[in-house]
Amino acid sequence: VSTASGTLMKKVGALGGSVTFPVESTVKQVDSIVWIFNATTLVTIQPAMPDKKATIIVTQNRNKERVVFPDDSYSLTLLKLKKNDSGIYRVETYSSSSQSPFTQEYGLHVYEYLSKPKVTMGLQNNKNGTCITNLTCSMEQGGEDVTYSWKTLGQGGNKSHNGSILPISWRLGERDLTFICTARNPISSNSSSPILAWKLCKDADDGGSYSSLVLPYLLLVPFLLCILVLVLFFTMRERRKGRACMIFVLTLIHPLSS
Missing domain, CATH: 2.60.40.10 (Immunoglobulins)
Structure with a gap:
């Protein structure tokens, strides 16, 4: 032993x-x-x-x-x-x-030494001028025993958040916020590029959500107009053909009746 x-x-x-x-x-x-x-x-x-x-x-x-x-x-x-x-x-x-x-x-x-972490944005909800979404921090490679933390800069101080997912809520007109994710493993650390709230939430104004809903319908109007014009064109052409045919028949019938 x-x-x-x-x-x-x-x-x-x-x-x-x-x-x-x-x-x-x-x-x-x-x-x-x-x-x-x-x-x-x-x-x-x-x-x-x-x-x-x-x-x-x-x-x-x-x-x-x-x-x-x-x-x-x-x-x-x-x-x-x-x-x-x-x-x-x-x-x-x-x-x-x-x-x-x-x-x-x-x-x-x-x-492995960590590379720069990747940040992706989840589904965005823009309502009454407020932008609500999640930011997720992750590693594309070398992700063993990695921990994540976030720093939010702005609005009178710095705030910290532990975990890979950061929930954010930002209202139009507020001071801009900056988000930075830091990834760490037992031998190294690396941080993401700064992410600005206003760039994430460009459509957070009241008209942003409205325009995103109305825009598809506005694009649909010219398409429907084109279809209507084509239908009218072919309808008129068929009517003209019908009239010409009727005149031809009447011309043939008239000599016979005389």
């Missing part, structure tokens, strides 16, 4: 960055040290002896240039972090003075 130095210690790393897992062993006489990633042996170390240098064996060639032991210690530094480096790292320190190894475990999660 292994002797544990404590509970699992959590570590976070940035994609492309580095992370160090320290060895805090109290073992005086170290015979060997083994670093394990998940269930696979990563590195085996044989400490230096008076007549022999330390032996370090990295089991996977792809990791040889990424594994470093700073200051000739047993602590492991992993360079050029990748997403699939996330997992459990365990170090086992073996000593002839103990029947079981002294172990430490680290849980690593590799995160």
Whole structure:
């Protein structure tokens, strides 16, 4: 049975960055040290002896240039972090003075740096000059463990709101408001471009809703007029054809009757 130095210690790393897992062993006489990633042996170390240098064996060639032991210690530094480096790292320190190894475990999660968050607007309700809608903040990629918050600037101070969705209500004539969303993960943060209330609510005036309802009907009027003109044209043409035909028939009948 292994002797544990404590509970699992959590570590976070940035994609492309580095992370160090320290060895805090109290073992005086170290015979060997083994670093394990998940269930696979990563590195085996044989400490230096008076007549022999330390032996370090990295089991996977792809990791040889990424594994470093700073200051000739047993602590492991992993360079050029990748997403699939996330997992459990365990170090086992073996000593002839103990029947079981002294172990430490680290849980690593590799995160991406956040890009600028995207803001979308929900359905807008314009009534009596008041614009009511929701703004939603989201990440297009790299969205693990992301939290969102909003800042509203204007109207005598700054207001904060936690969460990805911000409900807004703005009335025409009020001082303009500015909305900014900030996205955060354990290693970085990024903010959206400022969003102005008046640009979102251009139709919030009393006539805005009215015009949006009336406009389709106004566009329909010319179309109906065109149809009416065409119907009248063809009707008149058919009537003219009918009259011409009647005159022709009467012309034929008149000589016969005389």
